[in-house]
Amino acid sequence: MHSAGLALDGGTPVRPADRPLPTVMDAAGRTFGPEEEQAVLRVLRSGMLSGVWGSEVPALTSEFAALTGAAHAVACSSGTAAVHLAVAAADPDPGDEIIVPPISDMGSVTPVLAQNAVPVFADVDPRTGNLDPSAVAALIGPRTRAVVAVHLFGKPAPVDELRALADRVGIMLIEDCAQAYLAPVRPGDPGGPQVGTVGHVGAFSLQQHKHITAGDGGLVTTGDADLATRMRRFADKGWPRETGERAYLHYALNYRMTELVAAVAREQLRKLPGVIERRRQAAAALAGALGRVDGLRLPADDGDHVYWYLPLLVDGLDHAGLRRYAAALTAEGVPAVAGYLARPLYAEPVLREARTYGRSGYPLRGRTAYPDGLCPVAEELIDRRLVVLGWNENYSTDDVADIAAAVAKVHAAVVRP
Numbered sequence: 001m002h003s004a005g006l007a008l009d010g011g012t013p014v015r016p017a018d019r020p021l022p023t024v025m026d027a028a029g030r031t032f033g034p035e036e037e038q039a040v041l042r043v044l045r046s047g048m049l050s051g052v053w054g055s056e057v058p059a060l061t062s063e064f065a066a067l068t069g070a071a072h073a074v075a076c077s078s079g080t081a082a083v084h085l086a087v088a089a090a091d092p093d094p095g096d097e098i099i100v101p102p103i104s105d106m107g108s109v110t111p112v113l114a115q116n117a118v119p120v121f122a123d124v125d126p127r128t129g130n131l132d133p134s135a136v137a138a139l140i141g142p143r144t145r146a147v148v149a150v151h152l153f154g155k156p157a158p159v160d161e162l163r164a165l166a167d168r169v170g171i172m173l174i175e176d177c178a179q180a181y182l183a184p185v186r187p188g189d190p191g192g193p194q195v196g197t198v199g200h201v202g203a204f205s206l207q208q209h210k211h212i213t214a215g216d217g218g219l220v221t222t223g224d225a226d227l228a229t230r231m232r233r234f235a236d237k238g239w240p241r242e243t244g245e246r247a248y249l250h251y252a253l254n255y256r257m258t259e260l261v262a263a264v265a266r267e268q269l270r271k272l273p274g275v276i277e278r279r280r281q282a283a284a285a286l287a288g289a290l291g292r293v294d295g296l297r298l299p300a301d302d303g304d305h306v307y308w309y310l311p312l313l314v315d316g317l318d319h320a321g322l323r324r325y326a327a328a329l330t331a332e333g334v335p336a337v338a339g340y341l342a343r344p345l346y347a348e349p350v351l352r353e354a355r356t357y358g359r360s361g362y363p364l365r366g367r368t369a370y371p372d373g374l375c376p377v378a379e380e381l382i383d384r385r386l387v388v389l390g391w392n393e394n395y396s397t398d399d400v401a402d403i404a405a406a407v408a409k410v411h412a413a414v415v416r417p
């Protein structure tokens with residue numbers, strides 16, 4: 001067995017530093033092969049690198065629509081851009097409100113500010129960190145225009161409930177799917193609808209940390225042809241290319257995807273179902289190896305979790321204890337982050353100090369406040385419950401065994417010393 005002492009305290013690490021686990025930040029933890037190399041060369045040799053006139057971007061969007069089951073897909077330059085396309089398509093008036101979750105990447109929220117709308121934070125389900133529909137319902141008012149639901153860490157948010165709620169009051173549901181490609185939203189119906197197709201728009205990311213990557217890039221899905229057109233134009237300066245006319249129909253930016261990105265993304269897309277299957281197998285193997293551990297909960301999985309990260313819920317720790325838990329895992333060779341975020345998104349300077357447009361504080365100042373205690377469930381998760389492990393489709397059986405051994409060792413030493 002491994003030395004009883006925590007590596008953090010000078011003991012022998014479960015996983016020696018010269019055998020790091022594969023991560024999304026290195027080739028060992030990615031799925032790049034000769035296919036991606038050929039794709040890049042194919043584009044370069046064609047002489048056409050722009051998705052406006054090239055063939056790769058249109059091919060990617062049809063392939064992505066087919067894979068997700070959406071009627072339409074539009075490509076863009078990042079996951080944040082994808083959320084921005086969706087928010088712009090919701091077309092809020094300045095000062096309107098959009099409901100967002102407190103635990104996510106800031107890319108779920110800053111597009112709301114970019115459209116001069118106010119992010120309103122709803123609390124989350126303590127088991128998943130996903131939006132709690134009853135908290136969302138309580139915040140809907142006359143100025144609410146949309147809800148952004150994040151499928152946190154790869155576990156689908158309750159989008160059927162949220163869509164019913166959105167339809168009842170006539171607002172848009174935006175699904176931020178950056179952490180949850182291809183996840184089925186109805187447990188027990190693996191062939192049923194996937195994330196990104198229940199809401200009005202689904203937003204996806206191809207950034208380095210995601211299940212598949214082209215460095216940066218984004219995609220949106222929608223069942224609505226008008227929304228698709230609006231979003232395509234928002235990514236292309238409001239230019240209605242399909243008419244052959246040079247016109248700028250509304251305020252819009254340039255969020256276009258290049259052919260190089262699309263060509264790599266197309267190859268990555270072919271590998272995506274396998275990536276998800278292998279991440280799910282590794283997670284099941286971890287659950288099997290760990291068995292029941294008092295005070296430790298692995299994510300609820302109804303066959304629907306696609307494991308962007310592997311979130312652990314730990315009982316019985318305070319703020320410092322949770323940080324020690326994550327530091328101890330990292331020292332054992334299993335990189336872990338306490339809380340996922342340092343603080344809920346509303347406590348970040350951009351929002352709390354309204355660092356937006358000049359010194360105006362617009363559209364936040366005087367309209368909303370983001371005090372501590374705004375979303376107590378989210379705060380507790382970040383402060384003293386949640387520890388996230390990077391997760392990877394290339395973990396071997398030995399890798400998962402080491403992760404399980406490290407978690408068991410750290411849990412025993414930190415939670416019940």
Ligand SMILES: *Cc1c(COP(=O)(O)O)cnc(C)c1O
Nearest residue numbers: 078079080105107108178205207
């Ligand atoms: C990564 C991420 C984003 C932002 O995507 P980028 O491509 O980095 O802009 C948005 N939302 C969530 C939930 C994410 O995980």
